[in-house]
Amino acid sequence: MPNQSHIPHQANVSGVNSSVQEDKQSHIKTTPIVLTIAGSDSGGGAGIQADIKAISATGSYACSVITAITAQNTQGVSAIFPIPLEHVEHQLDAVFTDLNIVAVKVGMLADSSIIRVVANKIRQYQPAFLVVDPVMVATSGDLLLEHSAISTLKDELIPLADLITPNLPEAAALTGYPVPQSQEQMEDMIDDLRDLGARAVLLKGGHLEQDENSNDLFISDQGFSLISAKRYPTKNTHGTGCTLSSAIASYLAQGNTLLNAAKLGKHYISQAIAHADELDIGHGHGPVHHFFSGHSNVR
Template sequence: MPHSQDTTPIVLTIAGSDSGGGAGIQADIKTISATGSYACSVITAITSQNTLGVSAIHPIPVEHVETQLDAVFSDLNVAAVKVGMLADVEIINMVAKKIRQYRPEYLVVDPVMIATSGDLLLKHRAIDVLKRELLPLADLITPNLPEAAALISCSVPKTEEEMGSMIEPLRALGAQAVLLKGGHLESDTSSNDLLIERDRSELLRAKRIDTPNTHGTGCTLSSAIASYLAQGNRLHKAVYLGKQYIAQAISHADELSIGQGYGPVNHFFSGHVNVR
């Protein structure tokens, strides 16, 4: 059920572990906590990863993914679920099965396929299963441009007009809404996203922040939106608040000095985060 005044909003993140701490489960837990909800987790894969890239991926045995899911849902009143990295077909099928079984109020799916570093995080043969089994269950999916292009089998758009041509094919994936993240567009001044709902679409404009420290931005944004949904906000407001949070986390990223590559955003950019 959604968050009310006398309950703690609980958000479950189902994703992979990032040993470098900037993305994946680690970024999700930081984000959910910083935005005022309680984070629990189901780990789907262990990655050997740092700010320079991903060197290995070890999927968790599917039966243990199942026992984690049952342990969480049988005890905790989960209001929203965020799904990130799902390493293989068996895990995708299991997560979809459990989402149908437990029917959380909100489901946000970040279809993690390609890391900021360019590393492929989802095997090609698993994409069709993701599209068939999980995406139609989602209230919101949050692909970046390369991920959206992979989902609908087109070339990666280079302009906002080309982004617009993706609206109907993305709607056809079956999710209630799509947040198409435009950060990969070749633009120096803006980083605009397209919120696609069943009967309308809206371009959400944001100023591009000049920093190389953007590791984990997709995980962070989707987790923030799930957190705000769990607190009872409608989708449009949850997306707006999530974008506010990630913009601030990116703008404060250079205050950190983590690693030699693409550093993380600054999830705890103030002692107590409250962007509501």
């Protein structure tokens, strides 16, 4: 009899341990992993560094493929070293063949060749979500991409995207419109932005500094929605575009819809801007505060 009572007890413990192990394995398999493909910012405010901070702060695991190394701080960029194409390919193969990457965020790509490399690898590995931040216009208004590279971006990469996140100068470069000076002029671009071929577009209105709120348009085949947040007066906005697109990719990897991920990302970047002046970084345009909250997942 003692043996009979003992055996079921052992079986029960074994079952519990098995269940715990299965739960652990399930958790491991569903860890939201986000890949950022972008350049390095040695000042830490934008690029790969901002992406990793935003992905981590919003509750996902970040991995990276570096396309260029910049000598950069809060006052500007003094040098850029492009990573050889072959090594960019090696990085992409390394992460895709080992990690369960759910979402990919693409930032600045320097020329047509690297755009094609990235587009080909996206087609090869087919991650569930692709967010493209079409970085092509400097704050000064200067084009960062040659026109041929913009064409390659439109032909090769944007049609693969679930979401693109252009600011107003970038949207103008993509569509041929003048840079919008009002929300009405933003709305004039909707059809042309849809025609680029991405599943959805988040047209960012942050450049309309005369507006009380920062208003973005979320554009899809179903129509468009206004996503609005309070505008905070600060010069410390370096890396806002990188941060927003990375946060959206993070929320997509966690199972949110495109629209909800955009809303969550907008809330996150707004709070990161609101708390930016709590940091004292550099002598120019400082970064936003990626870790304004002690919580790992900002909802």
